[in-house]
Amino acid sequence: MSDEGETVRLDDMHFEGPELDIGVPPPSVPYADHEDWVADALLEANGIPLTEEGVLEALRTQENVLLGAAAHAAGRHGYSGAADRLREVARGPDDYAGVEAAFALARLGADEGRELLRAALDRPVGPYLSPLLAAGDAARLGDPSGFVHIREGLGSDLHAVRMLACKQLAFFLPFEGNPLPDGTMVDARAQLERALADPDPGIRAQAQAQRPAG
Amino acid sequence: MPQTHVEQPDAALDAARQRAPEPPAPDPRSAHVLALQRGAGNAAVARLLVPPAPVADDHRIAFTAVIRRSDAPPAPAATGGGALAAASDHDAAPGNEAEGTIDPGAVTAALQSSAPPAEASSSAEGERVALPDMRVPPELVPPDTDPVNSTITYSGSVAQSGTVSPFGATSWATFNVTGATVTPNSGTFVATFTLENPITYNVAAGGRTHITSENDAALTNANYATAASDLTPNMSDLGGRPPRTSFWAQDLTLRHEGFHANERRGFASAGASQAQTWLNTQTASSVGDVQTLIAQVPGRVITASQASAGTVAVKEARAYGDGAPLYKARADAITAKGALGPSGGGYP
DSSP states (O other): OOOTTOOEEOOOEEEEOOOOOOOOOOTTSOGGGHHHHHHHHHHHHTTOOSSHHHHHHHHHHOOHHHHHHHHHHHHHTTOGGGHHHHHHHHTSSOHHHHHHHHHHHHHTTOHHHHHHHHHHTTSOBTTBSHHHHHHHHHHHTTOGGGHHHHHHHTTOSOHHHHHHHHHHGGGGGGGTTOBOTTSOBOOHHHHHHHHHTOSSHHHHHHHHTTOOOO | OOOOOOOOSOHHHHHTOEEOOOOOOOOTTSHHHHHHHHHHOHHHHHHHHSOSSOOOSOEEOOOOOOOOOOSSOOOOOOOSOOOEETOSOBOOOTTOOOOOEEOHHHHHHHHHHTSOOOOTTOSOTTOOOOOOOOOOOGGGSOOOBEEEEEEEEEEEEEEEOSOOOSEEEEEOOEEEEEEEEEEEETTEEEEEEEEEEEEEEEEEOTTOEEOOSTTOTTOOTTTHHHHHHHHSOBTTSTTTBOOOSSEEOHHHHHHHHHHHHHHHHHHHHHHHHHHHHHHTTOEESSHHHHHHHHHTHHHHHHHHHHHHHOSHHHHHHHHHHHHHHHHHHHHHHHHHHHHTOTTTTSOO
16 A cells, blocks of 8 residues: 555456467358458467367356457357356456357347446546447347447547458448437448548458458 | 535535534645555546645534424335446546446445444434444445546667468567656546567478579479469469468568458558547546556457458458469469470570
8 A cells, every 4th residue: 555646556467368360261161251260270389279168168267358259159159058147247347258248148049148238338438448339239139229439439549440441341331321319310331431441451451351352 | 535625505504514623734745645546446536636726635514403293114225226437537528438337226226235224113202312333335435536537659760580380470569668657647547558569571482492482493394384384373362372282482471471461460550540549438546557557558459450450351362462472473484484494505
């Protein structure tokens, strides 16, 4: 405990991240399933079995990237036994893993998951990346209301924000022209063109990867 | 939590106020103050330590009330509804207010459960009955919180080291938080630290033969075509991945992994800046809280880096695309020299 004005020196902290080198998904994996593939690959690369028990154990013991991957995998594989733990993760301090957990709950059929995704849209984009993920996940579930964040994110000065916003565009293409809460309409195709003109070649490539055939 | 201000709704109540005994002179190092800071947070303690004028921090209010008798039981206390937003003291800047709430129903329920119920109908008319004391559990009242004002210095380094599987790998998710200091000032926690990010990469041949150039001694008239094919970037595969079945180019593979390493350093640097922005939206009630927030920074930087990278295929295409012209030039040079034939200056 410290007094006002008294500087406290904290102990150094060491953080060893998980194995993140997961190779490249085979070309047969469609864009919409990319994050499913990544979550599974991350868990396997770190020795976590893709069984319900393995994923549940990861939900109890992992954090950050692997917690998010475990949450994602629980939804992808339909592990309903993980629902209680997913509820905890969805309301926990890691907002990004929380969005993964909310998406998983929704995929397991819980309306609560959709509500949690909508709630995640309230966080400010910039300090938080999770609203962009939540917007894309909600769109995959049929709710394009987070598109306003995607449009905003594509104009951000932050590369991570622009890229993550760009990554979600494909999930909004089916909602082209749908009305949005702010009175505008989903203009995913125009935003895709906008991303294709981004000054960063990586974002242009990410947009190109989502361009509809033809 | 000590109540630092009590609004008096009635002058009669004010007259009836009983002042607590004068507290001891604030000693910044006393256990009393430290315990208060632990329980109440820096903002409240700051005000206690440097009061603008002598102020009692413990008010007692005497109540006298006449309540009409009724044979009907009192209505049950409402619980669970009507939480009061941010009822604690705050020094936070606009937009940084803590989200602490007080649920009056929960407080009422806690008060009732903190004391045994008085015996019903056991008192004679006119007889004064002393009720047991009732206390609100401190955990029902959110602590004071102050915003965090942080400065993160990102220090990334890139080095070739370690053992990897073919053809190469980059390890970028190791972080050290060093030199971290937290200063609890009036109304804010000032935090500064360095985020070290030692990035390593390396390559492995996996049994392939390294071809340094078209003049490599390993090239013969029998194998040069295979070597040229192995080093020719396949532009339909990840933006130019060469097949490398029997031959590889160690220097160009190092360039590929170096591309990833340098890109990750840039992503992490931007991610650290973004994490600082996030940290500056947070509030804390103690130095320990700030430390907990700082511990989340590496994970947030990893998330930001992953977001910046895009999908795996797009990320790899950038790196293969960077090396593709060099691969093609080497493969073309091998093909051209081989075409000269053994007697024309080609390969033996």
